[in-house]
Amino acid sequence: MSDDEPDVNISGGADGGGSVAEFATDEADTRAEAVVDELGELYWRKAYGGQDAFECLVRTILSQNTSDVASQPAHDELMARFGPGGTAPDAGPDLAATLADAAQDEVAETISSAGLYNRKSETIVRLAGRVREEYGGAAGFDEFVTRKEPAAVRDALLEMNGVGPKTADCVLLFAGGRSGVFPVDTHVHRIARRLGIAPPDADHETVREWIEAAVPPEKCGFGHTAMIQFGREYCTAREPKCLDGPEACPLYDLCDRVGVDELAGEFVDPAETVE
CATH class of the missing domain: 1.10.1670.10 (Helix-hairpin-Helix base-excision DNA repair enzymes (C-terminal))
Structure with missing residues (x-):
């Protein structure tokens, strides 16, 4: 092993x-x-467990219908540009807030290696806005994912357009650290x-x-x-x-x-x- x-x-x-x-x-x-x-x-x-929940959500969206070999570079480029300390002029400490205000075409350009980048960029920007509105940002979303009942978290994630069962379960596993x-x-x-x-x-x-x-x-x-x-x-x-x-x-x-x-x-x- x-x-x-x-x-x-x-x-x-x-x-x-x-x-x-x-x-x-x-x-x-x-x-x-x-x-x-x-x-x-x-x-x-x-x-x-232990991943930031919103970043984990973004990572999993990037992996949809795409190999990890292609999606990992897209994730790394996205974080380098829009993550905390990133090169984007408005990059701040809250990834969800930064992406909620980002231009979709700039996000699409950044994640182009992941495939289906136009659709994925629209989903990421839209969900970033929802996370900011409903949870106050990435920190609030992370608290929701890690502390609420897993079934309630899964249901809430599945209500988000663009989030399917695999994506929801990956957030529960890698961010929430939920067993089972x-x-x-x-x-x-x-x-x-x-x-x-x-x-x-x-x-x-x-x-x-x-x-x-x-x-x-x-x-x-x-x-x-x-x-x-x-x-x-x-x-x-x-x-x-x-x-x-x-x-x-x-x-x-x-x-x-x-x-x-x-x-x-x-x-x-x-x-x-x-x-």
Whole structure:
């Protein structure tokens, strides 16, 4: 296991808050927990929390429909320009207040590496204004995210246009430090159904419900980030390593390989296996 989480990651890596932690892995009660335990051995185990909530919201919006490789530079450029001490003339200590008053075209230019930058810049500027209006700024929003009941925070985030379940859950996890939250992105959605720890035709929310019910709360955070890394290295969308044989995938013995035909060297989306 490595304690070094990549900086190019939805969590923000070493600079994204959280801390290395140990969790019991002696005997898993479910196969989903066994999968997460194995991922923890393969990658890292961390307890997340501590990110500024509004910056975390912005980071996650930038990651929508975009790889972390593309969204991380956009986040860094945005903070360098509009964050505290940034180069923008009106950059102040409150990121939400600064972005609420920023010109959308300037924000779009700054985050252009993230893709869909016109839509994302509109969302960021609009949500910055809402955070300033409803919570008094970034500090008030951070207090809301970290202190209010998780269900209430999630509901409030989902009421914001441009914020979906994954974005809301990432804010709860990486800023709020809430246990029992397992955000589902495209990697998690694909892997959980291939493994057979969620129904093959499950949508993102159903996958989340199945995993959160089967994995101990304290293991959900690192299970999410480690599963994403596993999806990049092993269980990819186009070339799952199991097609190279049992020895090629560290989760082979825990996986149902739903939709994968090893003999033919072919695979389909797990949903296509449902009659």
